Every structure is written in C-alpha cells, then in structure tokens.
Amino acid sequence: MMKHVEDKCYSYSNPSTFKDITIKDDPISFSIVKPRRFKLMFNYSKEFKDHFKNPRNWGTIKDADGKGEVENPGCGDKVWIYLKIEGDRIKDIKFQTTGCAPVVATSSMITEMAKGKTVEEALEISRTDVEEKAGKLPPIKMYGPNLSATALKAALDNYLEKKKK
Numbered sequence: 001m002m003k004h005v006e007d008k009c010y011s012y013s014n015p016s017t018f019k020d021i022t023i024k025d026d027p028i029s030f031s032i033v034k035p036r037r038f039k040l041m042f043n044y045s046k047e048f049k050d051h052f053k054n055p056r057n058w059g060t061i062k063d064a065d066g067k068g069e070v071e072n073p074g075c076g077d078k079v080w081i082y083l084k085i086e087g088d089r090i091k092d093i094k095f096q097t098t099g100c101a102p103v104v105a106t107s108s109m110i111t112e113m114a115k116g117k118t119v120e121e122a123l124e125i126s127r128t129d130v131e132e133k134a135g136k137l138p139p140i141k142m143y144g145p146n147l148s149a150t151a152l153k154a155a156l157d158n159y160l161e162k163k164k165k
C-alpha cells in the first residue's frame with residue numbers, strides 16, 4: 001500500500017517496505033493577514049529521500065560496545081544506535097527505529113557521518129550538522145535530527161561509561 005509520509009507521521013519498522021512509500025513535498029499553510037491563507041512547499045532534498053528509501057546501517061550489533069536509546073516524547077517512538085569500537089574508532093554502527101521518515105532518514109545519515117570517526121570526533125557531531133546534511137526540513141519535522149543526534153550521543157556516552165569500569 002502506498003502512503004504519503006508527510007500527510008501525517010506514520011511509524012515504520014521494516015526498511016524493506018520503505019522503497020514503496022511515496023515521499024511528497026510538504027505543504028504548510030499559514031496566514032499572515034486573516035482571512036487570507038498562504039502555502040509554502042517544503043521540498044525534501046534528494047539526499048533526505050534517498051536515505052529514507054535506502055536506510056544505511058540498519059540493524060543491530062551483537063555485543064555492542066555502546067548502545068543508545070532515545071524516545072520521542074510526543075509519540076513514544078524510539079531510536080536505537082549500536083556501536084562497535086576498535087582502538088577508539090567507530091568500526092561499525094547500526095540503527096533501528098520505530099519512528100517515521102525524518103527519523104529514519106536522519107538516523108541513517110548520522111550513522112554514515114559517525115562511521116570511521118574516533119569517539120571524540122563523533123561526540124562533536126551535532127543536530128545542526130545533521131540538519132545541514134538533511135537539507136531544508138519543515139519545522140514540524142525538526143525532531144528527526146534532534147532524536148538521531150541524541151541517540152548517537154547516548155551510545156557514545158554508554159561506551160565511555162562502560163570503558164571506565
């Protein structure tokens with residue numbers, strides 16, 4: 001079944017179905033002078049659409065060295081990020097989410113951004129970096145970069161805590 005991801009927030013958990021989902025650019029209407037209404041179209045970037053339809057690094061890592069889990073308080077959907085660290089460098093990284101398109105796309109992007117970096121370098125990756133990579137997102141979808149960046153930080157913190165013990 002085809003769905004328009006921007007009509008409302010759907011939850012996804014099976015990436016093999018993402019290719020069949022149509023991503024529609026997002027019409028946002030607003031009014032400056034009542035009662036006239038204006039419409040703005042948010043055009044999702046090619047990169048955003050590609051990362052949603054073909055999420056990179058989807059999955060889990062058995063015996064992960066670090067694991068981060070965050071929840072979107074608005075809907076209860078979660079993002080998990082798993083890390084395999086070798087010599088202080090991220091050798092492997094995977095993610096899973098029950099969240100919708102902005103969370104899938106930005107989590108996929110952040111795993112690519114972090115892979116191969118040292119733990120210290122990965123800690124520098126911010127939600128702003130993810131926002132820049134995702135291209136323009138409507139304000140209502142900005143929780144995507146926020147959740148993915150928070151999940152990465154949680155996984156790195158978990159690794160650093162385990163390392164102390």
Ligand code: FES
Nearest residue numbers: 009075077099100
């Ligand atoms: S509906 Fe839950 S993350 Fe979008």
